[in-house]
Amino acid sequence: MFLNFLAHIARLCSILGGLLMTGLMLMTCYSLISRNFFDTALIGDFELTGVGAGAAIALFMPLCQLKKENIIVDFFTSKCSRRVNEGLDRMGALLMAVIFALLSWRCGLAAINAKETLGASMLLGFPDWIVFTSMCIPFGITALIALMQALSSMDHLDEAAA
Numbered sequence: 001m002f003l004n005f006l007a008h009i010a011r012l013c014s015i016l017g018g019l020l021m022t023g024l025m026l027m028t029c030y031s032l033i034s035r036n037f038f039d040t041a042l043i044g045d046f047e048l049t050g051v052g053a054g055a056a057i058a059l060f061m062p063l064c065q066l067k068k069e070n071i072i073v074d075f076f077t078s079k080c081s082r083r084v085n086e087g088l089d090r091m092g093a094l095l096m097a098v099i100f101a102l103l104s105w106r107c108g109l110a111a112i113n114a115k116e117t118l119g120a121s122m123l124l125g126f127p128d129w130i131v132f133t134s135m136c137i138p139f140g141i142t143a144l145i146a147l148m149q150a151l152s153s154m155d156h157l158d159e160a161a162a
Helices: 002-037 045-066 082-117 128-161
Strands: none
Touching (some): 002 128, 045 082, 045 128
16 A cells, blocks of 8 residues: 555656656757847756756656666576566665665755755756755655565565465
8 A cells, every 4th residue: 555655656756757857858949949049048057957857867766666667687587486586676676775765865965965055056056955855855755665665575475485
């Protein structure tokens, strides 16, 4: 049931990431057209593109983990038994949970530090803490999804062994 809730949150994050990428694409088109045809520039467009792309990538990660769409190299394990592959998948999910928990934690600390030091982008003065916070939350959701996958895989292996 909790995994279903996380699945809905992951889909919502993915929709937000898609909307963000669409907005970045429209902004880039506007900037290029105005720069090439009207000799005006959108100041800080590359800063906003960097900030938005980072946030969008983070927003896509929960759905990527939920669907188990991360890169898997099965060259060495293709001839292993199903049980061995499930065990390796469980260990991979647990490793992903640890990695994304660390990423979320460090982004949270970076957000706090950026807020305290008033860190901002050079041209627009866009606050850095917003960037780190926008990455911290989806990374935390990804860690929870990976942990739930690792734990549900353990239950599945225990049932298969019995």
